[in-house]
Each structure stands twice: as C-alpha cells, then as structure tokens.
Amino acid sequence: xxxxxxxxxxxxxxxxxxxxxxxxxxxxxxxxxxxxxxxxxxxxxxxxxxxxxxxxxxxxxxxxxxxxxxxxxxxxxxxxxxxxxxxxxxxxxxxxxxxxxxxxxxxxxxxxxxxxxxxxxxxxxxxxxxxxxxxxxxxxxxxxxxxxxxxxxxxxxxxxxxxxxxxxxxxxxxxxxxxxxxxxxxxxxxxxxxxxxxxxxxxxxxxxxxxxxxxxxxxxxxxxxxx
Numbered sequence: 238x239x240x241x242x243x244x245x246x247x248x249x250x251x252x253x254x255x256x257x258x259x260x261x262x263x264x265x266x267x268x269x270x271x272x273x274x275x276x277x278x279x280x281x282x283x284x285x286x287x288x289x290x291x292x293x294x295x296x297x298x299x300x301x302x303x304x305x306x307x308x309x310x311x312x313x314x315x316x317x318x319x320x321x322x323x324x325x326x327x328x329x330x331x332x333x334x335x336x337x338x339x340x341x342x343x344x345x346x347x348x349x350x351x352x353x354x355x356x357x358x359x360x361x362x363x364x365x366x367x368x369x370x371x372x373x374x375x376x377x378x379x380x381x382x383x384x385x386x387x388x389x390x391x392x393x394x395x396x397x398x399x400x401x402x403x404x405x406x407x408x409x410x411x412x413x414x415x416x417x418x419x420x421x422x423x424x425x426x427x428x429x430x431x432x433x434x435x436x437x438x439x440x441x442x443x444x445x446x447x448x449x450x451x452x453x454x455x456x457x458x459x460x461x462x463x464x
Contacts, residue, residue, distance in 0.1 A: 238303045239301055240264070241264045241306070242263060242306045243306065243314070243315070244272075244307065246272055248308050249309075257280045264284060264297055266288040266293065294325070300326045300327065302322075304329070310336055312337055315335075315344075323350075332351065333348075373387055375387050384440050389436075391431060391435045399431065407449075407452070408441070414439065
C-alpha cells in the first residue's frame with residue numbers, strides 16, 4: 238500500500254516508521270527543511286515542498302496512493318490537504334490529525350476527511366475506559382460512515398454473560414470486532430461465550446449505542462435514565 242504523509246514532524250515520522258515496518262510504501266512531505274530528517278526514517282521517500290499546493294500533491298503522485306495522512310501541526314493545513322487529496326486525486330482513505338479540539342467539528346466528509354484523529358479526545362476516552370465498567374465509551378469516530386468504535390466492559394451482573402456471541406440479538410448496524418480477556422485479544426466467533434469483565438469492542442452507528450448499552454448492561458442503562 239502506498240501512503241503519503243503531509244507533515245514530517247515527530248508525529249509524521251513516527252507514523253511513517255510504523256507503516257514501513259509493516260512493508261508499506263511511504264512518502265513524507267514537508268516544506269520545512271529542518272523537518273527533513275531522512276536518517277530518522279531511512280526507507281521513506283521525502284519531498285521538500287508545501288503539501289497544500291496542488292502541484293506538490295501532483296508531484297507526489299497522490300492518484301497512486303491508497304491512503305493520505307494529514308499530520309501537520311496546523312489544522313488549516315490538514316483540512317486543505319484532506320480536501321485536495323479526496324476531491325482532486327480521489328484518494329480512497331484520508332486520515333487527518335486534529336490539533337485543537339475546538340476545530341474537530343470541521344474534520345468531516347465535507348473536507349474530505351474519512352477519519353479524524355484527535356489526541357485529546359482519545360486520551361479522555363482511554364481514561365473513561367479505564368475507570369468505567371458497564372458504561373459504553375466511544376473511542377473513535379469514522380467520519381464517512383457516521384460509525385464509531387466503542388468499548389464496554391461487561392459487568393458481572395450482565396444478563397448476557399454465558400451466552401454465545403451468535404445467541405445474542407445484537408442491534409442492527411452493530412458489529413462485535415474484538416474481545417479483550419485477561420490481557421489477550423480474541424477475534425470473536427459465533428461460538429465464543431461472553432464472560433464477566435470482558436472488554437468488548439464494537440463498530441456501531443451512533444443511533445444504536447443506546448440499544449447496545451441497554452442490551453449488555455440494563456441495570457446501568459436504567460440508572461443512567463433515572464439520574
């Protein structure tokens with residue numbers, strides 16, 4: 238897979254290093270010569286130019302990329318790169334970094350963003366996830382499909398404990414994608430039983446989150462309604 242990353246700072250270089258380890262082809266773009274540290278990511282391609290310029294993205298052959306990542310420290314630049322990548326070059330997947338939470342509302346399909354990554358939001362979600370049992374915690378939002386990655390730690394009084402995955406009447410537009418159990422990540426099958434304190438990861442549309450909470454933790458959902 239070919240990936241172009243706009244922004245070769247610490248974030249961009251770290252992403253590039255991870256992708257290269259997984260045998261992807263990576264091109265880093267930055268207009269600041271000080272950010273061009275080829276020795277830090279020796280297997281990446283580098284382009285010293287302004288990623289907000291159409292000519293730069295054309296030189297980068299964005300039309301051949303499967304993924305574009307806008308990872309600069311400037312939200313305005315990330316939005317421009319995302320919009321150009323999607324509308325001018327038809328990049329299938331555009332991921333954009335949100336530096337300031339107040340700007341997060343703009344990082345959507347209107348600006349060509351498929352996935353917006355907000356570090357403050359993720360950190361807050363992880364704090365909630367660490368202390369909440371029985372509460373549905375939204376970890377991540379997939380902007381294009383209006384779906385979310387959500388987590389719920391199954392409390393010991395859940396009525397679903399002991400049921401197999403295939404026997405649970407999951408809400409529509411909801412998919413159980415992983416179970417974290419005793420430090421191991423399990424890919425659920427129809428015969429996988431649910432156990433107390435399982436961390437369940439779902440991809441679900443927003444309007445189904447309440448149903449999911451009520452299905453897995455009816456007592457918690459009732460308490461939330463009464464508060």
